[in-house]
Amino acid sequence: MSWAEGTFDIKNVVAAAPAPAGQGGSPESMCKPVYLTLDTGHMEVAPLMADVLSRHQVKVTFFAANERTKTGDGSLGNDWAPWWKARAAEGHEFGSHTYDHTYWRADLPGQPARFKVRASSGPREGQDAVWTAQQYCAEIAKSAGRLEAITGKQPLPIFRAPGGKTSPALLAAAQSCGYAHVGWSPAGFLGDELSSQTHPNDVLLNKALREVQPGDILLAHLGIWSRKDPWAPAVLEPLLTGLKARGFCFKTLRQHPQYSNWVSAAKTAATRK
Secondary structure, rough: OOOOHHOOOOOHHHHOOOOOOOOOOOOOOOEEEEEEEOOOOOOHHHHHHHHHHOOOOOOOOOEEEEOOOOOOOOOOHHHHHHHHHHHHHHHOOOOHHHHHHHHEEEEEHHHOEEEEEOOOOOOOEEOOEEEEEEHHHHHHHHHHHHHHEEEEEEOOOOOOHHHEEEEEEHHHHHHOOOOOEOOHHHHHHHOOOOOOOOOHHHHHHHHHHHOOOOOOOEEEEEEOOOOOOOOOOOOHHHHHHHHHHOOEEOOOOHHHHOOOOOOOOOOOHHOOO
C-alpha cells in the first residue's frame, strides 16, 4: 500500500521533528548536514554522476519524472529502469517529480480546487489542461508508482513540483493525499539550469562552496538540455570533495528534520490500513 494513501498535516509532524544533525556528540552527529537532491533531465550524464556519487559514498534523493532523454526512452522508461534499480540498491532515496513533468500554472476560481497545468513531456507536452486536486494527486502518484515498480523500493511521500512552482492551494491538495512538497535552499540552487556562457562551471562551483550552509537542500539535474558546458560531472565531484573538506556530510531527505517525521507518520498510517 502506498504511503500516499494516508492523510497528514505536515505542520503537525514537523513540530515534533528531531533536532538537526550536528547537536550530538558522535563524529557523525558533529558533521554539518546538507541534502543533495537530483531531478531528472536528459539523463546523458546520469551514469557519470552515479559513478561520482558511488566513489564518494554520497547518498542523494532523486526526484523523478518521465522526461525526454538523449538516449533510450523516457527517464522512467524501460531503457532506464536498470539504472534506477541500481541506485536503489546503493541506498539512495526517491520522490515524485510528477509523471509528465507537469507545471502548475495557476489556481482557478471556485470550489472544489482546480488548477491550470501544462506538461513538458509525454503525450500532452506543451498543452494546457485544467485539473482537479484528485487529478494532480494522481499525477504525483503515477511517478511514485513507476519508481516503486522498477526499483522495488517505496519512494518517500514527498514530491517536487517542476520549476518549484506551487500555490498554497496546490500544496494543500498534495498534502491531502499524503505528499509533502520539497523545494530547495537559496544557496542550494546549484545553477546547472543557467547558461554556461554567463554562469560557467568554475563560477557555480565557487559560489556553492562559498555560500552553502548546514541544513541546506541542494538542487541539480541529471542533464539540462539548454546548457552547452555540462554542469555534471565537472562540478559535481569538486563540489562533493570541497564540501566534505569544510566539514559537511551528505544525507537524504529521509533524515531531514523537516521531513523525517512526515515520512514516519505516513509509513505508520499506511501500515495500519
